[in-house]
Amino acid sequence: MTNIDSTPPKPDPAPAEAPAQDASTPNAEVLLLELEARHAEVSDAFLRAKAEAENTRRRADDEIAKARKYAVENFADSLLPVKDSLEAAIARPDATPEQMLEGVHATLRQLESALERNKVAEINPPAGTRFDPHQHQAISVVPAAQEPNTVVAVLQKGYLIADRVLRPALVTVAASA
Numbered sequence: 814m815t816n817i818d819s820t821p822p823k824p825d826p827a828p829a830e831a832p833a834q835d836a837s838t839p840n841a842e843v844l845l846l847e848l849e850a851r852h853a854e855v856s857d858a859f860l861r862a863k864a865e866a867e868n869t870r871r872r873a874d875d876e877i878a879k880a881r882k883y884a885v886e887n888f889a890d891s892l893l894p895v896k897d898s899l900e901a902a903i904a905r906p907d908a909t910p911e912q913m914l915e916g917v918h919a920t921l922r923q924l925e926s927a928l929e930r931n932k933v934a935e936i937n938p939p940a941g942t943r944f945d946p947h948q949h950q951a952i953s954v955v956p957a958a959q960e961p962n963t964v965v966a967v968l969q970k971g972y973l974i975a976d977r978v979l980r981p982a983l984v985t986v987a988a989s990a
Contacts, residue, residue: 891927895920928972936971936982938964948973950981957987
């Protein structure tokens, strides 16, 4: 005996229908593609900006290195005539003392001019000037007939570059009473 089922086969259940798409809302795949494209654009812009910043930093570092390397170029150029004058003086062993003195004065004027062009100024306070520890170095304190803590004499001139002390003036200072 065979058992035959007389019930008809059941139809497959209907697949779940996708939610109805609104025409104004893009589906998830389109949105994902747009976001991926935007991400790629932003990533590219970031990488380009990062590379540009690195190139700018590298160029600035190169400029700083060149500035340090050649910082004294103008100063050295202004001192060359002084060197030339000194060499010319040495080349004349038969010069009279008067000629040598005249040449030394001319060379000193060249040197002073070169220092002035490069903003190197003397610190040479006259007697009676108030002692300034930022520009003067007291070598000794002596009794003097002038106000205390004032310069009596300059033993060695000092120098400034712009407003920075290169070397303080060595001075003697009047003692307090």
